[in-house]
Amino acid sequence: MMSRKKRRLWIVIACGLGLSTAVALMLVAFRSSLSFFMSPQQVAARHPPAGRVFRLGGIVQANTVVMGTRDGAPYTTFRITDGRASIPVVYTGVLPGLFRQGQGVVTIGAMSRGDREFLASTVLAKHGADYMPRDVEMALRKAGKWNPKFGPPPNAGAWDDKSPAQIEASNNG
Amino acid sequence: MVKNTLPYVVGSYGAALAIIGILSLTTFFRYRAARRRLAAVEPRGRGESGSAAS
Amino acid sequence: MDRSPATDYAADAQAAMIAAPTSKSGAWLHRFANPGRFQRLVQPLIPWIGWAALIVCSVGLVWGFAFAPADWQQGIASRIMYVHVPAAWVAMNGYAALAICSLLSIVWRHPLADIAAKEMGPVGAGFTGLCLITGSLWGKPEWGTYWVWDARLTSVLILFFLYLGHMALIRAFDNPQHGYRAAAILGLVGAINLPIIVFSVYWWNSLHQGNSITLTGPSKIYVTMLYPLLISTLGFYLAFIAMSLARISSGIMENRARALLLARAERSGS
Structure with missing residues (x-):
């Protein structure tokens, strides 16, 4: 015998699985218009x-x-x-x-x-997801790491916590 | 083409102050009213949640 | 048939309102279902969380509005981020909390979960509205339009309507228990929208940018712009928690005062 709590839990899980499958199928079906x-x-x-x-x-x-x-x-x-x-x-x-x-x-x-x-x-x-102050952007340009003309900035790990001077000093590095 | 974006920034922070301000003020006044009302009707000496409503 | 007092919801809720009993069943969940225990634990914390929220929000927003560096391309419009992003996070996690309360309500008939779901709805809706307004105000100068029907914006608008629907439904019945049942189902069904919001910018081409901060990989926000963002995020979360707890506490006190008055009226009437 299942307790009422347990039965309700299984009903919720079953409904959740059914609903997520239905929504997933819908999203795949309408992929191009989404x-x-x-x-x-x-x-x-x-x-x-x-x-x-x-x-x-x-x-x-x-x-x-x-x-x-x-x-x-x-x-x-x-x-x-x-x-x-x-x-x-x-x-x-x-x-x-x-x-x-x-x-x-x-x-x-x-x-x-x-x-x-x-x-x-x-x-x-x-917009891209990148946020940087102007001096960081200038430093990246001077270091030759990025020209905004050619697309989004380089990997954020290369600039997100370095001072502009450090970024410039990393030229050709 | 420099656009003045200050009005949009001010508008955003104004919306933040208005929405969070209204929510917290209504919450505060409702909380105070509920405590006073419960303190008024709570039988003395047996309330648990009433003890905090002093 | 399992007829433990804990599953007999109506009696449990009634008893909890009037007598604030200690835990009767062994289920650990019900240790926290007791409104009296909740009040003893939470009421002393509310002013502390409230003041902390006020201070942290002020620091974060003043820093963001006046001192955070402008973005090289967006200029000062990037400062809208310090409101928009925390509001979006709180809106989504608030709904996740509401969905968990709905689950506790449907499966375990947790009386506190119903009150919590009822009281978190308006707070979450407020933050979702704030997210939509600030996003719109950012979109006009940066994208060139207040609104587009892309997957991210539309799914957040749906989140807003889910909050509003939940708020209306849970208050729509003369018997509050009926409202709690119906709203809990809506709350759980709506949770399917949360992964759609999060992944919408990756599953489909959208005008909205991808996430700047992810659990994996470095943040795409420069460190001097990241600090105020994290602070205002913490402030918004504290504000959400403080307001939700105070509202839940108010709801419990209102119910208890009503039950006491009702009992008194019945005694004097008979």
């Missing part, structure tokens, strides 16, 4: 049809940003990369203040005809 954006590699693999709106996210590739004006409105072209593939983007409008080379961005738009380029209507900045 992702906020597609990476360039995913876009290259799946070829979304021209005109279908989706979000494209990645890092603004260094030395690809070209700014100009077209019909009086500012427009920008650049490439978004995830290190494995890169997609050219055309954006008409004012960029967010944090837009720069090496910055993570998420853009909303659609592929043009012939898969040539991504026509973005919105550009959002995507």
Whole structure:
């Protein structure tokens, strides 16, 4: 004979297992729509049809940003990369203040005809998880350990508790 | 393109003060009221939790 | 059939409210179910935890607001972190505590767990709301938008609604025991959302950044920015604990005063 407490415990465990399985299956089934954006590699693999709106996210590739004006409105072209593939983007409008080379961005738009380029209507900045004061950033640059143009900072263990002077002194180390 | 983010920072800390402040003040006044009320109705000499409600 | 007094919930709760009995069954869990024992243990601690919370929160928030270095890229907007991140942690761990109370309530009919779940709900909801507001205020200047429907933001919004639903449900019935049962089921079911919040930034591409502090590997926050974060986190946890304990204690005292008045009315009425 099971005590009532024990029976209730087993019921809770059984319900918990069932519920977690159901939720896990749902999350797997809706995986693609739960992702906020597609990476360039995913876009290259799946070829979304021209005109279908989706979000494209990645890092603004260094030395690809070209700014100009077209019909009086500012427009920008650049490439978004995830290190494995890169997609050219055309954006008409004012960029967010944090837009720069090496910055993570998420853009909303659609592929043009012939898969040539991504026509973005919105550009959002995507932050990394790193927080550092300006002098640490300068020290990392001077030590040649990081150029923000080429993406996120190096392994946090290399800078998170060292003084800027120590970081600079570790040049070529 | 330098953006002034001070209003957002002030807003965040203001929200922290407002929410935590309201929660802790209501908690404090409710706790004090409950202690006084229990102290008023507690029969003398037999309360356990009442002993702290002095 | 096991009919030990400990499983006979209604009688146990009634007895606990009026007579504050000492533990009757051998179950160790019920040693802490006794509201009288809880009051004796906890009431002397509440002012100490409360003052500690006030001091630590003040130090952490003043440090974060005025003295922590600005981020090289975000500028002073990075200071929103000292409110946002602790609020998020407390919101999630508060819900974990609420879910544990729900389990204790469903399986062991722990009378104190019901009161605890009822009283932690509004506090947790407050911290979740704070997390959402500050996140939004950070998102506008940094991402370029107040809100996006990415997996992290949406799952935290669901956490907020779970708190609100629990608060409403546990107070919705004339017979509080019915509310406790229903809310405990909601509390346990909602716990499935917690791992989704934590891992959402890794399972799916999200606009929200990954975790800056993990149990494995170095922190991605520079040390002079990390200290105020840890201090305000400690302060927020202390505030949550102090407020929850004081509210639980108030709830027990209110129940006891009500039961005493009721008993007195019955005696004079008969």
